[in-house]
Amino acid sequence: MSVLVFIDTNEGHVKKASLEAMTYGAKVAEQLGIAAEGVVVGTAKDDLAALGKYGVKKIHHVNNPALDHLDAQVFTKAIAEVATKTGAKVIVFSNNVDGKSIAPRLSARLKAALVSGAVALPDTSNGFIVKKNVFSGKAFANISLNTDVKIISLNPNAYQTIAGEGTAEVVIADVTIDTPKVKVTAVNKVSGEVPLTEAEIVVSAGRGLKGPENWKIVEDLAHALHAALACSRPVADAHWRPHNEHVGQTGTAIAPTLYIAIGISGAIQHLAGVNRSKVIVVINKDPEAPFFKAADYGIVGDAFEIVPKMTEAVKKIKG
Amino acid sequence: MKILVCISKTPDTTAKIAFTDNNTKFDTSGVQWIINPYDEWYSLVRAIELKEADASTVIHLITVGTADAEPIIRKALALGGDEAIRVNTANADSFYIASQIAEVAKQGGYDLVFTGKETIDYNGSSIGGMVAELLELPYISLATKFELGGNKATVTREIEGGEEVCEVNLPAVVSCQKGVAEQRIPNMRGIMAARTKPLKVVEPSAADTLTAVASFELPPPKAGVKLISPDNVEELVRLLKEEAKVI
Numbered sequence: 298m299s300v301l302v303f304i305d306t307n308e309g310h311v312k313k314a315s316l317e318a319m320t321y322g323a324k325v326a327e328q329l330g331i332a333a334e335g336v337v338v339g340t341a342k343d344d345l346a347a348l349g350k351y352g353v354k355k356i357h358h359v360n361n362p363a364l365d366h367l368d369a370q371v372f373t374k375a376i377a378e379v380a381t382k383t384g385a386k387v388i389v390f391s392n393n394v395d396g397k398s399i400a401p402r403l404s405a406r407l408k409a410a411l412v413s414g415a416v417a418l419p420d421t422s423n424g425f426i427v428k429k430n431v432f433s434g435k436a437f438a439n440i441s442l443n444t445d446v447k448i449i450s451l452n453p454n455a456y457q458t459i460a461g462e463g464t465a466e467v468v469i470a471d472v473t474i475d476t477p478k479v480k481v482t483a484v485n486k487v488s489g490e491v492p493l494t495e496a497e498i499v500v501s502a503g504r505g506l507k508g509p510e511n512w513k514i515v516e517d518l519a520h521a522l523h524a525a526l527a528c529s530r531p532v533a534d535a536h537w538r539p540h541n542e543h544v545g546q547t548g549t550a551i552a553p554t555l556y557i558a559i560g561i562s563g564a565i566q567h568l569a570g571v572n573r574s575k576v577i578v579v580i581n582k583d584p585e586a587p588f589f590k591a592a593d594y595g596i597v598g599d600a601f602e603i604v605p606k607m608t609e610a611v612k613k614i615k616g
Numbered sequence: 617m618k619i620l621v622c623i624s625k626t627p628d629t630t631a632k633i634a635f636t637d638n639n640t641k642f643d644t645s646g647v648q649w650i651i652n653p654y655d656e657w658y659s660l661v662r663a664i665e666l667k668e669a670d671a672s673t674v675i676h677l678i679t680v681g682t683a684d685a686e687p688i689i690r691k692a693l694a695l696g697g698d699e700a701i702r703v704n705t706a707n708a709d710s711f712y713i714a715s716q717i718a719e720v721a722k723q724g725g726y727d728l729v730f731t732g733k734e735t736i737d738y739n740g741s742s743i744g745g746m747v748a749e750l751l752e753l754p755y756i757s758l759a760t761k762f763e764l765g766g767n768k769a770t771v772t773r774e775i776e777g778g779e780e781v782c783e784v785n786l787p788a789v790v791s792c793q794k795g796v797a798e799q800r801i802p803n804m805r806g807i808m809a810a811r812t813k814p815l816k817v818v819e820p821s822a823a824d825t826l827t828a829v830a831s832f833e834l835p836p837p838k839a840g841v842k843l844i845s846p847d848n849v850e851e852l853v854r855l856l857k858e859e860a861k862v863i
Contacts, residue, residue, distance in 0.1 A: 307776055366780070369745065369755045392741075394774055397733075398757040401745030404711060410826035411710070413740050426830050433736050435633045439830040478754040482770075483781040492777035498863065522863060540760075540795060541778070546629060546736065547653065547794045555862040565630050569736070576860045578852070579841070589841045594855060598846030610853040611863065 300326040301385035302353060303376060304335045305395045309342030309365075313495045314391035314453040316351055321418070321456045322389040323352020325449070328421055329386060336379045336470065338372050339364040349465035351458065357383070357470040367395055368477035373402040378472040380407065385446060387419075392450040393494060400450045410442035413450040433546060433569035452573070453494055454552045487541060496525035499553045499574075501544060503529035505560015505581060505600055509537035514604040515559060521611040527551070529561045545570035560600050563588025580604065617673040617764070619663045620726040621697065622717055622747075624652040625681060625688040626737045635832045642737075642832065649684075651692050654732025654793060661797035662762055663730055664696035669764075674698055678720055680713045682706055686815065693810035694802035700813065705820040710738070714746030715823035721751055727786045728769070733758050733793040741791070748789035756784060760795030 302322035305315045319335060326333035335353040337345060337360075345356050357379045364371065376399065380388055388403065390396035392414050404411035416437070417428040424441050427449055431438045442448075493499065500519040506512065519526050526542055533543035544551050545567040552573035559580045561567060568591055571577070579592040580600050589595050596603055627633075628648040636643045651660075660677070667673040677692050677700040679685050689700045703716040721729055729751075731744040741757075748755035760779060761772035771790060772781050802810075844852045856863045 312776065366782070369757070370748070370753075373749065394758055394776060397741040398745060398755060401710070401714075401740075401742035402749040402755060404742070404826070405714065405746040405749035408711075408824065408826065411742060412827065413742055424830075429739075431738055431832070432627075432633045433629075433739060435835075436635075437833045437835065438738075439833070441828045441830045442826070443828060444826050479756060479782050479784045481780050481782045484775070484778065485780065486778035494776060541774075543794070547657075550739075555856065555860070569629065576856070576862045578856070589843075591838065592841040593838070593860065594852055595841045595843050596846050596849070596852060597843065603846055603849055606849040607853060610850040613850075614853055614857055614863070 298331045298384045298386050299334045300329065300331060300387045300389060301380050301383055302333060302335045302389045303396070303399065304337045304348065304356070305391060305393065306337065306339060306341060309340050311343050311348065312391070312393065314393050316458040317453065317456045318389050318391045318451050319348060319351035319353050320459050321451050324418055325387055325389065326352070328418065331386065334383055335465065336376055338375060345467045346464045349463035350460045352461065352463070353465050355466045355468065357468055359470045359472055359474070361474050363474065363477060366477070366481035367398060368479040369398040369402050371475045371477050372399050373406055375470070375472045375474060377403060377406050379470050380446070388446070388448045390448065390450040392452050396450045400448055404448050407446055408444060409446040409448050410444040411448040411450065412440045412442060415449045415451045416455040419449070430573060433550070434572040435569070452552060454497065454554065487539070491523065491525040493525045493527060493542065493544070493549055494551060496551070496553050498522045498524035498555045499527050499544070499551060500524045500557045500559070501527035501529070501561060502532065502559040503561030504531050511601070512538070514601065514608070518557070518604055518608045518611070521608050521615070529567055558588055559604060561588060562586045563591060617666065617670060617728070618724065618726045619666065619673065619675050619728045619730060620721055620724060621655070621660050621663050621675060621677050622729065622731040622743060623655050623660070623677050623679045623689060623692050624732070624735045625649050625679065625685045626652040626735050629653070629736065633834070639831045639833060640829065649688060651688050652732050652735045654734060656692065656695070657799040658792035658794065658796040659730035659732055660692060660695055660697070661800050662792060665797060666764060667696065676701060676724065676726070678703070678717055680705060680707065680716045689815060690810050691802065693813045694806040695800055696806065698813065700815045702815060702817050703820050704817050708825045709827040710740050710742040711746060712823050712825045714743050714750060716820055717743065718747050718750035719821045720818065721747065729789040731789070731791045733791045744789050744791035751789070754784050754788045756782060756788065757791045759790050759792050762790060762792065762796050
């Protein structure tokens with residue numbers, strides 16, 4: 298019996314969200330008195346044995362370059378076979394792009410109850426209940442998983458990674474690998490930046506910046522904080538910034554530990570994408586901006602004066 | 617080309633979120649219902665565009681719900697689509713709903729099943745993947761572009777820190793998000809036409825539920841914003857480091 302964690306990779310490197318999933322899976326395994334194991338699909342460039350420090354004892358590697366790009370159907374079949382062979386009781390995914398594609402398929406294939414967007418460890422005192430975000434971050438639901446095998450898809454940034462000691466045993470998984478039907482023909486990466494959904498700190502700006510030529514002060518602050526950049530919908534719609542930076546209900550939903558909103562009024566659709574952030578800082582010249590109601594810290598004032606000062610203060614504090 | 621578009625009824629984005637029956641049920645009093653925005657703006661509109669490009673395309677809409685979902689499905693028909701199917705059952709969990717959609721899809725012989733990337737109420741992002749697995753079809757999730765060339769779809773999908781372009785032969789299941797299409801407003805002609813379009817009601821097939829909502833809860837209220845003087849930006853940075861401990 299095991300808790301099996303899907304260890305997701307990006308160009309062969311383990312994603313940050315998967316470190317969280319492993320730490321979480323190890324804790325669930327401890328709750329159940331069983332071992333945590335992992336499964337990696339496709340080529341791996343990182344030292345998989347070293348992932349033992351996140352609490353996984355054994356890693357099953359489906360080592361086949363045909364699976365370097367996601368085909369959820371083929372991945373699901375391979376992961377299902379590993380899960381069955383290892384007697385997985387709980388299967389953990391990160392609720393990122395790959396998790397959203399694979400976990401529901403696996404749920405249907407194994408007829409295993411799925412909770413997607415989990416934010417806490419299961420409560421096993423009376424059944425198996427997992428808390429998740431619902432209503433776009435405005436509430437939580439406690440979901441009872443009523444099958445023998447259970448699948449948890451953990452929200453990125455919802456569980457703190459803990460690195461301890463240990464080495465994992467790495468085994469090559471002997472599973473069926475079907476020919477992928479989804480053929481990837483091009484990959485367009487925004488290089489050199491922190492991926493928005495994985496970022497711990499996000500610096501975001503809106504129409505208050507007045508024009509795309511004024512983004513340097515935002516970029517400087519993001520750089521000083523090692524943060525990802527984001528923007529509001531009007532900014533993306535006006536093509537001041539690329540669409541992949543748009544956060545909010547119709548854009549990307551994020552949950553960083555720190556979200557800094559500059560010149561964004563805080564419409565409800567924007568809040569729906571960011572209200573899971575742990576700490577929200579709002580900088581806006583309008584004291585009536587609705588965003589202040591959702592903020593932890595705020596400055597009422599001119600972003601063009603405040604943001605450069607903030608960048609300097611961050612540089613000073615970080616040495 | 618025969619397309620099935622999945623339509624979900626959700627509370628309006630601005631609806632007040634509250635719970636009743638000892639926090640076990642969503643309080644629907646005073647709630648405005650809408651078509652789930654991802655279903656409406658992206659998957660439905662893209663399907664309509666495909667029909668505009670090729671008039672032989674047939675679009676069916678499906679919703680799983682009781683009779684109170686009919687105004688929503690009529691509203692969707694006002695935007696476009698040839699007919700709608702309502703599976704007459706109260707919403708259970710996502711596996712049960714996906715099983716109903718898969719059953720209808722199996723009988724209908726669709727080339728393409730479209731879903732939104734998630735619903736704005738349960739945020740499960742699960743129906744598309746489950747339907748695909750039940751139908752044993754390829755699944756491309758979180759599409760930002762969808763093009764059709766004969767029997768082959770070229771789909772751009774979101775990945776961490778970018779996007780990738782992929783190709784798949786139909787039939788397939790695709791979940792859609794921003795980028796796939798632009799929101800449309802139904803016109804009077806569409807609204808009139810929707811009144812007479814067929815809306816078939818079918819009874820649910822046997823399926824299991826795997827999960828249940830034990831309870832809901834609201835997040836603890838925010839302590840309120842701590843305002844810092846614009847002349848003292850360093851104090852904000854100090855608070856973020858020493859009090860909030862986030863930098």
